[in-house]
Amino acid sequence: MSIAKSSLTLLASLAVALTGTAVGMIFFVAPEDADQGLSQKIFYVHVPIALTAYACFALAAWKAFRLLTTRGDRYDLESYTGVHQGTIFGALTLVTGSIWAKASWGVWWTWSSNQLVLFLVLFLFYCAYFMLRFSIEPGPRRERISAVYALFGVALVPVSFLAIRLASDFIHPTVFTRDGPQMTGEMFTAFCISWAAITLLAYVMYRVELAGKRTDANLRELREALAP
Numbered sequence: 001m002s003i004a005k006s007s008l009t010l011l012a013s014l015a016v017a018l019t020g021t022a023v024g025m026i027f028f029v030a031p032e033d034a035d036q037g038l039s040q041k042i043f044y045v046h047v048p049i050a051l052t053a054y055a056c057f058a059l060a061a062w063k064a065f066r067l068l069t070t071r072g073d074r075y076d077l078e079s080y081t082g083v084h085q086g087t088i089f090g091a092l093t094l095v096t097g098s099i100w101a102k103a104s105w106g107v108w109w110t111w112s113s114n115q116l117v118l119f120l121v122l123f124l125f126y127c128a129y130f131m132l133r134f135s136i137e138p139g140p141r142r143e144r145i146s147a148v149y150a151l152f153g154v155a156l157v158p159v160s161f162l163a164i165r166l167a168s169d170f171i172h173p174t175v176f177t178r179d180g181p182q183m184t185g186e187m188f189t190a191f192c193i194s195w196a197a198i199t200l201l202a203y204v205m206y207r208v209e210l211a212g213k214r215t216d217a218n219l220r221e222l223r224e225a226l227a228p
Helices: 003-029 038-070 074-105 114-133 140-153 156-166 185-226
Strands: none
Touching: 003 038, 003 185, 038 074, 038 114, 038 140, 038 156, 038 185, 074 114, 074 140, 074 185, 114 140, 114 156
C-alpha cells in the first residue's frame, strides 16, 4: 500500500471516529436548548456543514489562482473537485437549514431573509460553474475560464458569511459574538468536535474524488495514445 493510500485510510478512520464522537456529544452530553429544545441539536450539523462549504469554495478559488499563476495542469482538477465538494455541502446546508427552520420556527424558507437568499445565490452561482465548464471543449481554454469563474465566485463567500453574522432575525440567531460563544462548555465542545469531523470528512471525500478523477484522466490519455 502506498504512503498516499495509507494516509487516506488513516484520515478516513479518524473521520469515522470523530463523527461517532460528535454524535455521542450532541445527543448525550450537550444539553437541550432552553428555547428550541431537541430541534436545536441540528445546529451542531448545520453550521459546520455551512462552514465546510465555504472552505471548499475557498480551496477551489486558491487552486484556480494557482492554475492562473503557474499554468500547472494539476490545479484544474483540484479546483474542479473543490467546487464539486462545495456544492455538495452547500446543498446539505440548505436542506439542514430548512429542516431546522421548520422544526423551530414553523417555516421552511423565507425570501425576506437576506442571508438565506445570499447563500442560495452563492450555491446557484457554483452550480452554474458546471454548465460553463462542460459547455467548453477540454483543454487549456476550459481550464482558464473555469479557474476565472471559480476565483470570482469566492467573493460571494465573505458577503454570505457577513450577512449571517450581521443578521438579527429569528432564522439566524447570533451564537458567536465578540464576547465568545453564547453556549455552555458542553455545547461548544460538541460543536467543535462536529466541525472537525465534518471538515475532515470533506477532506477525505475531496482526496478520494480527486484520485478518481486523476485515474480517469490518465486512462483517457492512455486510450487516446493507443488508439489506431
